[in-house]
Amino acid sequence: MIAYSGKIREIAKKLLEEKAVDLVIGFKKGTLPMMTEPVMIKEPEETGQLYWSSFCSVNLADYLPKRKEKIGIIAKGCDSRNIAVHIVENQIQRDQLYIIGVPCTGMVDRRKIRSLAAGRELTEVIESDEELTIKGKDFDQTVKKIDYLQDNCITCMHRNPVIYDAMVGEQVEERKDPDPYDDIKEIDAMGSDERWEFFSNLLKDCIRCYACRNACPLCYCPTCFVDESDPQWVGKGIDPIDTMTFHILRAFHCAGRCTDCGACEQACPMDINMRLLTRSLNKDALELYGCEAGLSIEERPPLDTYRPDDYDKFIR
Amino acid sequence: LEHIGIEPERLHFSWISSSEAPKFAEVATEVTEAVRKAGPVKKLVKQRAEVV
Numbered sequence: 001m002i003a004y005s006g007k008i009r010e011i012a013k014k015l016l017e018e019k020a021v022d023l024v025i026g027f028k029k030g031t032l033p034m035m036t037e038p039v040m041i042k043e044p045e046e047t048g049q050l051y052w053s054s055f056c057s058v059n060l061a062d063y064l065p066k067r068k069e070k071i072g073i074i075a076k077g078c079d080s081r082n083i084a085v086h087i088v089e090n091q092i093q094r095d096q097l098y099i100i101g102v103p104c105t106g107m108v109d110r111r112k113i114r115s116l117a118a119g120r121e122l123t124e125v126i127e128s129d130e131e132l133t134i135k136g137k138d139f140d141q142t143v144k145k146i147d148y149l150q151d152n153c154i155t156c157m158h159r160n161p162v163i164y165d166a167m168v169g170e171q172v173e174e175r176k177d178p179d180p181y182d183d184i185k186e187i188d189a190m191g192s193d194e195r196w197e198f199f200s201n202l203l204k205d206c207i208r209c210y211a212c213r214n215a216c217p218l219c220y221c222p223t224c225f226v227d228e229s230d231p232q233w234v235g236k237g238i239d240p241i242d243t244m245t246f247h248i249l250r251a252f253h254c255a256g257r258c259t260d261c262g263a264c265e266q267a268c269p270m271d272i273n274m275r276l277l278t279r280s281l282n283k284d285a286l287e288l289y290g291c292e293a294g295l296s297i298e299e300r301p302p303l304d305t306y307r308p309d310d311y312d313k314f315i316r
Numbered sequence: 317l318e319h320i321g322i323e324p325e326r327l328h329f330s331w332i333s334s335s336e337a338p339k340f341a342e343v344a345t346e347v348t349e350a351v352r353k354a355g356p357v358k359k360l361v362k363q364r365a366e367v368v
Binding site for chain 2: 193194235244316
C-alpha cells in the first residue's frame with residue numbers, strides 16, 4: 001500500500017500541470033502515528049504532500065457532492081462505489097472527475113493497533129508491504145497487517161475500484177465468498193426482546209456528536225433531519241430513544257446506497273458499531289432485490305426503481 | 317425495525333386503493349387486533365422527564 005504514494009504524486013502532478021483538473025483530493029501524513037489527513041491539492045508543487053498508507057480509511061467521496069470544479073480524486077474500491085452512487089444521484093458529473101484508483105488490500109484498524117500498546121503511547125508505526133512495526137517507549141513489535149484490518153475490510157468483496165481513469169497498481173485478487181453477514185444473521189436469530197436489549201446496549205454510549213453522519217459520503221443533505229428545528233423530528237439530547245431514532249433513521253436513509261466503507265464506525269469516538277444497522281439493510285437490499293450499491297453508474301438505486309417482480313411478501 | 321427488536325405484530329404494510337373500503341376496514345381491524353394482542357408498547361417510547 002505504502003508504495004502507492006509515489007505513483008499517486010506522479011499522476012496528481014501531471015494532472016495539475018496539464019490543468020486537466022482544478023484540484024486533487026487525497027491524503028497527507030498526519031502529525032500522529034497512524035493518522036492521515038484529507039487534503040485538497042491545487043498546485044503541482046504541492047503534490048509532494050500526497051501520501052498513501054494502510055490508514056487512509058476516510059472515504060474521500062464525502063467531499064464531492066455539489067462541487068463545481070474538475071476534480072482528481074483518489075479512490076479505494078469502496079470509495080469508488082460511493083463515487084458511483086454520487087454520480088447516479090446526480091451529486092457530481094462523471095466528466096468532472098478524474099478517478100485515481102487504488103487497488104486495496106484492506107485498511108488497518110488503528111484502534112486494534114492501539115490496543116496492542118495497552119495504554120502505552122505509540123511513537124512510531126512503520127509500514128511495509130505486509131507488516132507493521134509498532135514502536136513506543138520500551139517496546140517494539142512487528143505484526144502482520146492482515147490480522148488487524150478494519151472489520152468491514154475483512155469481509156470486503158470489492159477491493160478494486162469499480163470506476164477509475166488511472167490505477168496506481170495492479171488489481172488485487174478479489175475474495176471469493178466470505179459471508180459478510182454472519183453477525184447480522186446471529187442477531188436476527190434472537191427474539192425481539194433480546195434484539196431490543198442488544199441494540200439499546202450497542203447505542204448506549206452514543207454522545208450524538210454526529211461524526212458518523214459527517215464522515216458518511218451518503219449523508220449530504222443540506223440540513224439533516226436531526227438538525228431541523230421546525231418541525232423538530234427528534235430530540236437533541238442523549239435520551240436513549242432519541243439516540244435510537246437517529247441511528248435507525250440514518251440507517252434507513254442509507255438503505256440500498258451504503259457500500260460498507262466503514263467511515264461511520266471509524267469516525268465514532270465511542271467505538272460504536274453502527275454498521276450493524278446499515279449492514280442489515282444492505283443484506284436486505286442484496287437478498288430481496290439483488291442490489292449492491294455503487295457497482296455501476298447506469299443502475300438506479302433499489303429504492304427508486306420498480307419491477308413487477310419486486311419482493312412484496314410483507315405487503316398485505 | 318424488526319431487526320432492532322420491534323415486535324413484528326406491530327408492523328403492518330398494506331396497499332389499499334381508495335375504492336377498496338371493505339379491504340381497508342378489514343386491514344384496520346386486523347391491525348388493531350394484532351397490536352392489542354401485543355399489549356402496551358414498551359420499546360421506542362420516549363418517557364417524559366421525571367420532575368423531582
